[in-house]
Amino acid sequence: MKSMFSKVIVYWSVRATCLSALFILWGCASGAHVIPSVSIPSPLIDSFPKTVGVYYSTELKDDIFEEEKKRQKYVIELGSNHEQVFDSSLNGLFEKVVTLDSLDPVSETVDGIFIPEIQGVTLATPAVTGQDYYEVLIRYSIRLIEPNGDEIHRWIVPGYGKVNRRDYGSVMERTSDALQQATENALRDASSQIIANFSPGSRPLAVSVWLGL
Amino acid sequence: MFAIVPLTGLLAMQGCVQTTQEEFREANTGIGEDQIIAILRRSSLMGHNTEQAFIDCVTDRTSKGRDGIDVISNQEFMDAFFPWFEARYAPTDIDELKKISRNNKIKDRLESLGIRYLVWIDGSTKRENQNGSVQCAVATGGIPACFGFLSWRAESIYEAVIWDVERNISVGKLSAESKGMSFVPAVVIPIPFIARTQSSACASLVDQLKEFIEDGQE
Numbered sequence: 001m002k003s004m005f006s007k008v009i010v011y012w013s014v015r016a017t018c019l020s021a022l023f024i025l026w027g028c029a030s031g032a033h034v035i036p037s038v039s040i041p042s043p044l045i046d047s048f049p050k051t052v053g054v055y056y057s058t059e060l061k062d063d064i065f066e067e068e069k070k071r072q073k074y075v076i077e078l079g080s081n082h083e084q085v086f087d088s089s090l091n092g093l094f095e096k097v098v099t100l101d102s103l104d105p106v107s108e109t110v111d112g113i114f115i116p117e118i119q120g121v122t123l124a125t126p127a128v129t130g131q132d133y134y135e136v137l138i139r140y141s142i143r144l145i146e147p148n149g150d151e152i153h154r155w156i157v158p159g160y161g162k163v164n165r166r167d168y169g170s171v172m173e174r175t176s177d178a179l180q181q182a183t184e185n186a187l188r189d190a191s192s193q194i195i196a197n198f199s200p201g202s203r204p205l206a207v208s209v210w211l212g213l
Numbered sequence: 214m215f216a217i218v219p220l221t222g223l224l225a226m227q228g229c230v231q232t233t234q235e236e237f238r239e240a241n242t243g244i245g246e247d248q249i250i251a252i253l254r255r256s257s258l259m260g261h262n263t264e265q266a267f268i269d270c271v272t273d274r275t276s277k278g279r280d281g282i283d284v285i286s287n288q289e290f291m292d293a294f295f296p297w298f299e300a301r302y303a304p305t306d307i308d309e310l311k312k313i314s315r316n317n318k319i320k321d322r323l324e325s326l327g328i329r330y331l332v333w334i335d336g337s338t339k340r341e342n343q344n345g346s347v348q349c350a351v352a353t354g355g356i357p358a359c360f361g362f363l364s365w366r367a368e369s370i371y372e373a374v375i376w377d378v379e380r381n382i383s384v385g386k387l388s389a390e391s392k393g394m395s396f397v398p399a400v401v402i403p404i405p406f407i408a409r410t411q412s413s414a415c416a417s418l419v420d421q422l423k424e425f426i427e428d429g430q431e
Contacts, residue, residue: 041292044318133262160258166338167265192296
């Protein structure tokens, strides 16, 4: 009886100590492989009476960001998220948006064509910066051209997103969830900037002329 | 007796927390039965971001209880008004709110959702003055054991700025500040005493907020 009691004590002591030891390992983080799935809401704006085309290159559609930091590998499969950003933003901004399979020749009747490109992705993790945040910066270059190929304007849009590591577990940090949310925040920020670039205060003159305003 | 020790360790007992609160009222308040409030996270691109867990806590607790107020969450609000209240473009003072409220789409959406107050939450929880360490190892016979003493001080400072969108004025500011000391003594088994400052600040801010909005006379 006494022996069985001792076994129970040892059993629970081992479990409790392991669990407690785990609690002390604050902020143990690892690499991550994430597939974001951003959802951009319909913007609360009036759309311009224009039909525009948008061309997504294969590089943009298949875009995967990979980086190794402090022996941890981070992979973000951005791909279709880029299309979601531009489809949502442009559908809010313009009456009609058509996706073009190629740029030459332009088969659809459109007033202008948007060509988004990815310029780069920067990732910062708490392990590297010593701060509390996972940060993602996605830099887009967006060209607006006439159907004949003449450039109307080119924007550089830096979409930035960050999340507080404290929202992702203090015992076992959920790095993948944190990175996914930071990426989705960056994509959402990019969308908000694309829309804001067409507001009267931010719109370049050439774009106003193209819009007929 | 020995069986009690590991069980106590599992409970992660609560350390001492001291909370102070402040209220600054600029105008009288009150809320109709068909009106709601929006609890929003004040986030800045380059500065700190209030923890989502704190915003969720305030949202959840404000809408509950006999004195609960209907709340639209930060995410629902941001989606409904996209992109006007995103971190990059959100109004930072009442004059900016007045400007964007001239936009009929925003005005109509605020009215249709019945939003009376915007409550901007800002702040964070910081862990500082960490001292000591606890080291764990597996001893002979495969039994893990921890030894040492770890302590830190946690400080949760949050404020809520309240705007009345019906009158386009700022009606006041509330703040809650919780401080506490956490420590983990370990002699074979670590026993954490955690000061739950964030939870305490949340409870304090919610109590103030409900009282401020519902019973608010200048």
